[in-house]
Amino acid sequence: MRRSNLQETDDTGLIVRAAKGDREAFGDLYERYVFRVFRHVYYLTNNTHTAEDLTAQTFLNALEAIHRYEVRGVTFLAWLLRIAYNLTMNHKKLRSNGNSPLPEAVEVQGTAYSPEATCEAVADGEQVWAGVQRLKADQRQVIVMRFIDGLSYPDIAKVLGKSIGAVRVIQHRALCALRQRLENDLGHYYAKSRAG
Template sequence: MPVMRVRAARIHSDQARPGSTANDVSVLVARAQAGDAEAFGEVYDCYVDQVFRFIYRRVLDRQVAEDLTSETFLRALRNLAAFRRPGGDFAGWITTIARNLTINHLQSHQRRECPVAEVHELVSTGDVAGPEAAAVDRLTREALVAGIAKLSPVQRQCITLRYLRELSIEETAQALGKTPAAIKAVQHKALRALRGLLPATVVMPA
């Protein structure tokens, strides 16, 4: 599919994409549905950064995010005839494709026990300015990693997906093959356990 090959190298351009109205996108999608490959390339340009950020925030792996972003647009192109929303919430449609691919990836990954090393890597991302703030932040992160490591495997998976990968209750439920109600129960028990394990200086989510 030429448009994907030509434009794939631009997936991580730091330049902002030009803004497009919903009407503009609807026109481009209609042209793409009629077989205009260049029109789909313009749609790709409008949404590729948004889709990549959505996926990367959840998988926290650049190569995986690249692969899933490419697969998202390939699936969108293959199923473009199925997009029949007048006025077109194309952003919502393609985000749903990205979400489903991301959850499928996380399902295959998270059903294995979440290793402590991965938790440490996720918790350790981010910079804090100033030596004193950095020292406090390091101690907080170390305490959090140690606390999460003491949770049961399913609690560790739940906390990792919910608060480190920032998935919703519903997305976490899909990734772990459980109901939203079950995830809420696991999350409640995990947070309660963490509060008992961590120093009072560590701020826990509600």
């Protein structure tokens, strides 16, 4: 049995117990998923305090609604991310958010890199992150869920309430827009470096 199937089996038992009022079982689910929910919300809000508040609210909402969760069809993580997404979108409607620096979670790993290579990798990451921040909200959401949260197309579709085909189209358009913006940014960078 694959690890994801084992995880779903473990989740199923915890969910059933939590739905019956077992706070320890819900605590185990919280410990298992709090970082992933926080990271997801952080990438959408670009604010640590807001992400912490919305993550806490996500789990409070999940605790209140866990008896309505159905194990079949939607992973528990996808269900949590749907709650987090709805809370984040409601929050964003009330407040506008600007661009942010590169998230702390993006790191250059390995000891084989020279300081120059490390600086270049961080600079490239910052350019990519800035490009992602300028995407339309639905495009940014799909990119974050697919490449940062590691969700499958079916899970993303369920979280967003869209078809799998629509998610693939949004991802394709987002990657095309990101590529175009990065090419434009690099063109401006090289033009400035040659002129200066």
